[in-house]
Amino acid sequence: MENNPGYYPGCSLTGSSREYGKSTEKLYEALGITLQEIEDWVCCGATPGHSSSHLLPDALALKNLSQAKKQGIEKLITPCMACYSRFKFAQYNVSRDPGIREKLEEILGEKYDDENEIDIVHPLDNLNELVILNKIKKNIKKIPEDLKAVCYYGCVFTRPPEVMGVSDYENPCQMERLLDAAGIETVEWNYKTKCCGAALSISDTEIALDLCKEILSDAKSRGADMIVVACPLCHVNLDLRQGQIERKHNLKFKIPVLYITQVIGLVLGLSVEDLGIDKHFVDASKLLKEKRLM
Amino acid sequence: MKKRKMTLKNKIIEETGGGILKCFNCGICAGSCPTARVSNHNPRKIIRKILLNREVNDDVWLCANCFMCSARCPNGVDIPKIIDYLKVKAMQKRGNHNVIFNKSFLRSVEMFGRLYEAGFLAEFKMRDVSIRAVKGAINDISLVPHFLLKGKIGFFPHKVKNPDEIKKIFKKVREVEKIKL
Numbered sequence: 001m002e003n004n005p006g007y008y009p010g011c012s013l014t015g016s017s018r019e020y021g022k023s024t025e026k027l028y029e030a031l032g033i034t035l036q037e038i039e040d041w042v043c044c045g046a047t048p049g050h051s052s053s054h055l056l057p058d059a060l061a062l063k064n065l066s067q068a069k070k071q072g073i074e075k076l077i078t079p080c081m082a083c084y085s086r087f088k089f090a091q092y093n094v095s096r097d098p099g100i101r102e103k104l105e106e107i108l109g110e111k112y113d114d115e116n117e118i119d120i121v122h123p124l125d126n127l128n129e130l131v132i133l134n135k136i137k138k139n140i141k142k143i144p145e146d147l148k149a150v151c152y153y154g155c156v157f158t159r160p161p162e163v164m165g166v167s168d169y170e171n172p173c174q175m176e177r178l179l180d181a182a183g184i185e186t187v188e189w190n191y192k193t194k195c196c197g198a199a200l201s202i203s204d205t206e207i208a209l210d211l212c213k214e215i216l217s218d219a220k221s222r223g224a225d226m227i228v229v230a231c232p233l234c235h236v237n238l239d240l241r242q243g244q245i246e247r248k249h250n251l252k253f254k255i256p257v258l259y260i261t262q263v264i265g266l267v268l269g270l271s272v273e274d275l276g277i278d279k280h281f282v283d284a285s286k287l288l289k290e291k292r293l294m
Numbered sequence: 295m296k297k298r299k300m301t302l303k304n305k306i307i308e309e310t311g312g313g314i315l316k317c318f319n320c321g322i323c324a325g326s327c328p329t330a331r332v333s334n335h336n337p338r339k340i341i342r343k344i345l346l347n348r349e350v351n352d353d354v355w356l357c358a359n360c361f362m363c364s365a366r367c368p369n370g371v372d373i374p375k376i377i378d379y380l381k382v383k384a385m386q387k388r389g390n391h392n393v394i395f396n397k398s399f400l401r402s403v404e405m406f407g408r409l410y411e412a413g414f415l416a417e418f419k420m421r422d423v424s425i426r427a428v429k430g431a432i433n434d435i436s437l438v439p440h441f442l443l444k445g446k447i448g449f450f451p452h453k454v455k456n457p458d459e460i461k462k463i464f465k466k467v468r469e470v471e472k473i474k475l
């Protein structure tokens with residue numbers, strides 16, 4: 001029997017994006033999957049990590065992976081895109097560059113164990129596994145009425161393609177497949193994998209506001225009722241900053257931004273409170289009531 | 295043997311592999327760069343200046359780390375790796391708000407093992423005192439009630455059980471990589 005999958009929530013999912021963490025945990029619970037959190041996990045360093053040091057981000061990732069191995073974890077569910085990317089990068093670097101590997105072993109004071117390499121998995125891929133997808137299909141409780149969504153993947157889920165193990169880095173389809181199973185129509189659009197500028201959201205906010213304006217405008221012009229995301233940083237930019245973007249560019253969007261885990265949770269009958277949908281800046285309740293999801 | 299002059303170009307070839315030499319200046323990177331559309335950031339120009347041994351005085355911090363440039367580059371030049379090299383180099387000097395941002399973030403991780411969002415944001419906003427920053431802070435104050443009402447931010451840091459282990463990792467990284475961090 002396969003072990004319970006490991007779980008690395010990371011700082012965002014236990015802080016400002018706690019509704020992504022909560023909805024992920026509730027969704028897995030509803031699917032009968034117990035997540036095993038990495039004990040005493042440490043921050044991945046995110047963008048400031050790799051902008052400040054070539055070794056620090058990999059060292060922090062390997063520290064977490066080493067702990068996961070001690071817990072017997074074989075597959076690690078990592079919902080935050082930044083953390084997901086840093087884990088993939090660390091494995092990529094350490095398996096290809098003996099020089100880096102030697103330095104990391106010196107920093108961590110232990111040999112890197114590649115016999116038991118952990119499979120780093122994002123929920124988008126995990127939920128698309130046949131067994132889980134069938135379970136979702138079988139347990140649908142609410143079928144939305146004529147609900148149109150655009151799927152926004154952002155940058156690092158697919159890039160760099162050689163690190164993330166992806167071939168079609170401009171057109172991933174995992175969210176479309178999940179929403180299709182949930183009876184939600186997805187609309188093709190231009191900004192699926194374009195950057196929202198999250199790394200600059202705090203330090204150079206104006207740039208992030210300009211990039212997000214393009215994303216929101218395209219979603220709106222394609223007739224989407226909502227944007228579905230799978231990254232806490234994209235969510236902060238598109239949801240929390242939506243009011244600022246509207247004011248700066250004198251536009252009105254009022255388009256709800258939901259995490260994929262929240263949307264799938266809703267059709268499986270989980271409550272708005274359990275999924276943390278009431279924590280968003282742009283109120284989704286009117287839309288969800290209208291489409292009979294609430 | 296005559297010692298090779300350690301220009302930025304030679305240093306980058308040494309540190310990031312020789313991929314940069316394959317650039318033929320097509321501009322797909324600049325055309326794919328999101329921030330190039332809304333600022334004067336231009337990855338093609340940065341790579342060109344390095345190859346021509348010109349001074350690179352560009353603002354590398356406007357790179358948003360989206361990896362579109364390298365994904366689309368027909369010659370597989372790892373532009374983000376080169377930009378990261380320049381960023382780490384810039385981190386060694388007293389710097390602008392991006393340097394302060396990274397330092398505030400990592401200080402929190404070094405102290406607690408995890409990011410203490412409220413503390414790091416407060417530190418960054420207090421240390422960054424340009425007009426741009428003050429304007430940004432005034433704009434962001436409107437978000438504070440939302441954070442408080444929705445319980446989206448913790449007032450106290452989450453600390454790992456053994457923060458000394460994390461401090462040790464930071465210390466060893468400084469020693470091995472010979473950088474300020």
